[in-house]
Amino acid sequence: MTDRGRRPGRVGVDRSEGFGERLLGVLLDRAHEMPPELIAPLVAEEVARVGGREVSILLQDYEQVLLVPLPGRRLKLGGPEPVEDSPAGEAFLSRRTVEVPKDGSVRMYLPLLDGSDQIGVMAVTLDRVDDDDRRLLRRLAGLVADMIVTKDAYTDQFFQARRSAPMSVAAEIQWSLLPPLSMTIPQVEVAGILEPAYDVAGDSFDYALNGNVLHVAMIDAMGHGLDAATMATVAIGAYRHTRRAHTDLSQVYAFMDRAINEQFGPDHFVTAQMMILDITTGRLQWVNAGHPAPLLIRDRAVVDRLESPTTLPVGFGGEEPVVSERMLRRGDRLLCFTDGLIEEHHTGGEQFGEEQLVEWTNRILRERTEVRAVVRALSHALKHERGGTTTDDATIFLVEWRGGDADHLATLD
Numbered sequence: 001m002t003d004r005g006r007r008p009g010r011v012g013v014d015r016s017e018g019f020g021e022r023l024l025g026v027l028l029d030r031a032h033e034m035p036p037e038l039i040a041p042l043v044a045e046e047v048a049r050v051g052g053r054e055v056s057i058l059l060q061d062y063e064q065v066l067l068v069p070l071p072g073r074r075l076k077l078g079g080p081e082p083v084e085d086s087p088a089g090e091a092f093l094s095r096r097t098v099e100v101p102k103d104g105s106v107r108m109y110l111p112l113l114d115g116s117d118q119i120g121v122m123a124v125t126l127d128r129v130d131d132d133d134r135r136l137l138r139r140l141a142g143l144v145a146d147m148i149v150t151k152d153a154y155t156d157q158f159f160q161a162r163r164s165a166p167m168s169v170a171a172e173i174q175w176s177l178l179p180p181l182s183m184t185i186p187q188v189e190v191a192g193i194l195e196p197a198y199d200v201a202g203d204s205f206d207y208a209l210n211g212n213v214l215h216v217a218m219i220d221a222m223g224h225g226l227d228a229a230t231m232a233t234v235a236i237g238a239y240r241h242t243r244r245a246h247t248d249l250s251q252v253y254a255f256m257d258r259a260i261n262e263q264f265g266p267d268h269f270v271t272a273q274m275m276i277l278d279i280t281t282g283r284l285q286w287v288n289a290g291h292p293a294p295l296l297i298r299d300r301a302v303v304d305r306l307e308s309p310t311t312l313p314v315g316f317g318g319e320e321p322v323v324s325e326r327m328l329r330r331g332d333r334l335l336c337f338t339d340g341l342i343e344e345h346h347t348g349g350e351q352f353g354e355e356q357l358v359e360w361t362n363r364i365l366r367e368r369t370e371v372r373a374v375v376r377a378l379s380h381a382l383k384h385e386r387g388g389t390t391t392d393d394a395t396i397f398l399v400e401w402r403g404g405d406a407d408h409l410a411t412l413d
Contacts, residue, residue, distance in 0.1 A: 020132070020135070020136045020139070023046055023049055023050070023136065023140070024136075024139060024140060024143060026046070027042060027043070027046055027140070027143055027144075027147075028143065030042065031143075031147050031150075034147075034151075036151040036154060036155040036157050036158070037072065037073075037155075037157065039072070039144070039147055039148070039151065040055075040057065040070065040072025040073055040074060040075045041072065041073045041074045043055060043057070043122075043140070043144055044073075044074035044075060045074070046140060047124050047137075047140070050126070050133055050136060050137070051126055051127060051133075052124040052125065052126050052137070053124070053125050053126075054076040054107075054123070054124065054125040055074070055075055055076060055122070055123070055124050056069055056070075056075060056076045056077070056078065056122070056123040056124075057069070057070040057072070057075060057112070057120065057121075057122055057123075057144070057148075058070070058080075058081055058088055058092075058120050058121045058122075058123065059112075059119060059120040059148075059158060059161050059162050060083070060092065060118065060119065060120055060162065061080070061162050061163065061164040062162055062163065062164070062167070062175070062197040062198060063164065063165075063197040063198070064083060064193065064197075064376050064379075064380075065082070065083060065164075065380070066080040066081065066082060066083065066164060067080060067081040067082075067083060067086075067088050067089060067092060067120060067121055068080045068161055068162060068164060069161075070120075070157075070158065070161045071161065076123075080164070081121075083376075087100050087107070087109050088109045088121045088123060090109070091109035091110060091111050091121050092111055092118055092120065092121050093118075093370060093372070093373045093376075094111075094370065095111045095113060095118060095370075096111065097109065097110050097111070097134065097137075097138060099129065104127070105125050105126060105127050105128075106125065106126050106127075106128065106129045107123060107124075107125050108123065108124050108125070108126065108129065108134075108137060109121050109122075109123050110122045110123075110124070110137055110138060110140075110141035111141065112141055112142075112144060112145035112148065113141075113142060113145050114145045114146060114148075114149040114180065117180035117181060117182050117183065118182065118372065119145055119148060119149065120145075120148075122137075122140075122141045122144055124137065163198075165198045166198065167198045167199075168198065168199045168201070168225075169226060169229075170199070170200070170201035170224075170225050170226050170228065170229035171197070171198055171199055171200050171201065171229075173226075173229040173230075173232075173233060174194065174200050174201065174203070174204055174229055174232065175200075177204055177206075177232070177233060177236055178192075178194075178204065178205070178206075179205075179206055179207055179208070181193065181372070182371070182372045183207070183209070184371075185209070185279075185406055186402065186404055186405070186406045186409070187279040187280070187401070187402050187403055187404055187405065187406060188209075188214055188277070188279045188399065188400065188401050188402060189371045189399075189400045189402070190207055190214070190216070190371070190397070190398065190399050190400075191371045191372040191374075191375040191376075191397070191398050192205045192207075192375065192395065192396065192397040192398070193375050193376060193379045193395070193396050194393070194394075194395050195340075195379055195383055195393070195394045195395070196393070200393050201221075201223075201224050201225055201226075201228040201229045201232075201393060202219075202220055202221035202222065202223060202224065202228030202229065202231065202232050202270075202393050203218075203219070203220050203221075203232070203338050203340065203393035203394065203395040204218075204219050204221075204232045204235075204236055204395070205217065205218045205219070205336075205395055205397050206236050206239060206240065208240075208243060209279075210243075212278055212279050212280045213276055213277070213278060213279070214275075214276065214277040214279055214399070215243050215274075215275070215276055216274070216275040216276075216277070216336070216397065216399065217236070217239045217272065217273065217274045217275070218272065218273050218291065218336050218337075218338060218395060218397055219232060219235045219236065219239075219270050219271065219272045219273075219314075220270065220271045220272075220291070220338040220339065220340070220393065220395070221235060221269075221270045222268060222269050222270065223268075224393075228393075231260065231263075231264060231268060231270055232270070234259055234260060234263055234264075235256055235259070235260060235270045235272065235314060237259075238255055238256040238259035238260075239252065239256055239272075239274065241255070242255045242256070249274060249276055249285055249286075249287055249323050250287065250320055250321055250323050251320075252274050252287070253272070253274070253287055253289055253311065253314065253318070253320070253321050254320065256270070256272065256314045257314045257315060257316070257317060257318065260314050260315035261315050261316075261317060264315065266315070266316070266317075268315055269290075269312075269313035269314060269315040269316050270289075270313060270314040270315055271289060271290035271291050271313045271314070271338075271339070272289045272290070272291065272313070272314050273286060273287070273288050273289065273291040273294070273336065274286065274287045275287075275334075275336075277328075277399065277401060279401065279403070280403070280405070281327075281403075282327055282328035282329065282330070282332070282401050282403060283325065283327055283328075284325065284326050284327070284328055284334070284401075285323050285324065285325050286306070286308065286323070286324050287311075287321040287322075287323055287324070288308050288309070288310045288311070288321070288324070289310065289311050289312065289313050289314050289318065289321065290310060290311075290312065290313040291310075291336075291338070291339070292337060292338070292339055292341075292342065292354070293305040293306050293307050293308065294306045294334045294335060294336045294337075295334070295335040295357075295358065295361065296332060296333075296334060296335075297332065297333035297334070297335060297361070297365065298329065298331070298332055298333075299331075300362075300365040300366065300369075301362050301365060302335070302358045302361055302362055306324070306326065306334070308322070308324035309321070309322040309324070328401045330401065330402055330403045330404075331400070331401075331402065332400070332401055333371070333398060333399060333400045333401075334398070334399045334401075335361060335396070335397075335398055336396070336397040336398070336399070337357070337394070337395060337396050337397070338393065338394060338395045339392075340392035340393045340394035340395070341357065341382065341394040341395070341396065342354050342357055343392065357382070360378060360381055360382060361378060364377045364378050364381065371398050371400050374398060375396050375397075375398045378396060379394070379396050382394070
């Protein structure tokens with residue numbers, strides 16, 4: 001192009017394709033038509049181009065206890081890695097690359113992030129590592145994560161790899177309903193977990209970030225098994241419908257109530273809690289329909305309960321609910337949970353109770369800071385205290401508000 005035809009601002013711009021760009025470009029160019037089973041051999045080949053070997057792709061299991069190896073041609077297969085106390089688990093929980101020197105080489109563990117949701121870890125061995133390798137492999141891991149999430153809609157391969165126990169039909173339905181288990185942006189972070197992972201039926205949660213507003217809902221359908229899962233499906237579907245129609249929070253309850261009543265009759269109900277949070281100001285509004293009050297966490301300790309007027313559970317035709325409101329401080333966290341968490345008890349014993357929940361929460365907060373790690377640790381600690389099993393569904397959802405903005409992410413340096 002002549003100087004006359006060159007556009008302003010383009011003078012001197014290097015648009016040549018470097019080695020790393022070509023490597024990632026090949027993967028991206030082929031991803032659109034690639035069958036899921038060919039992701040593994042192509043990734044292994046790409047890693048070999050930078051001197052890497054022994055590639056493993058580890059996906060989190062549904063209980064978030066193990067990172068299980070994805071089988072695939074040219075992938076290194078070994079046993080599952082524990083999320084706790086392993087280099088792979090450290091990379092997974094911290095969302096940071098972990099490097100482990102071994103026998104004159106380096107084993108790298110790179111988090112597989114779909115957006116900000118952790119889906120697993122990619123491990124690779126190199127003789128030596130420099131900053132160019134780190135940058136390229138980090139970007140490759142991000143692209144691999146996106147490919148796995150995209151191709152997951154076309155195959156059962158990744159789902160099957162994540163299963164470490166048989167799953168009930170009700171749980172299959174519930175997992176298909178869920179949004180990503182975590183989301184992180186500069187202004188807010190959320191994370192949720194369901195128990196028992198392989199037999200959950202009536203509990204569910206949902207969230208969406210629309211502009212500057214974070215929408216959150218938690219529901220607990222009565223009963224167990226397929227009936228509860230079906231009710232939860234209708235409740236979440238009704239909630240999403242009203243949310244996407246920009247319905248006022250007080251009217252969301254009424255629409256969900258009619259949907260449950262018309263479909264299942266007056267003897268069935270769903271407890272629910274719906275929230276909206278302005279992520280720029282920290283203004284929180286919520287409606288409670290029979291749920292336990294969320295706990296407010298500040299400075300790494302539970303400081304309050306978000307008490308509010310409640311209306312009847314969804315399906316019972318309660319009065320229009322009162323919309324409660326509170327202004328959060330930067331760094332505040334909201335711990336939302338279903339009653340299965342505090343009502344769980346051994347046969348003939350006392351319920352776990354909210355007092356113990358607060359004690360455990362404060363104990364874990366002294367040791368951990370990451371939102372998803374806190375949710376996971378709290379769920380597993382409580383399950384351990386209940387003897388490793390649960391007799392009711394239990395859900396935890398944690399929100400941290402940070403404020404500020406994310407405009408810097410839309411600006412190229």
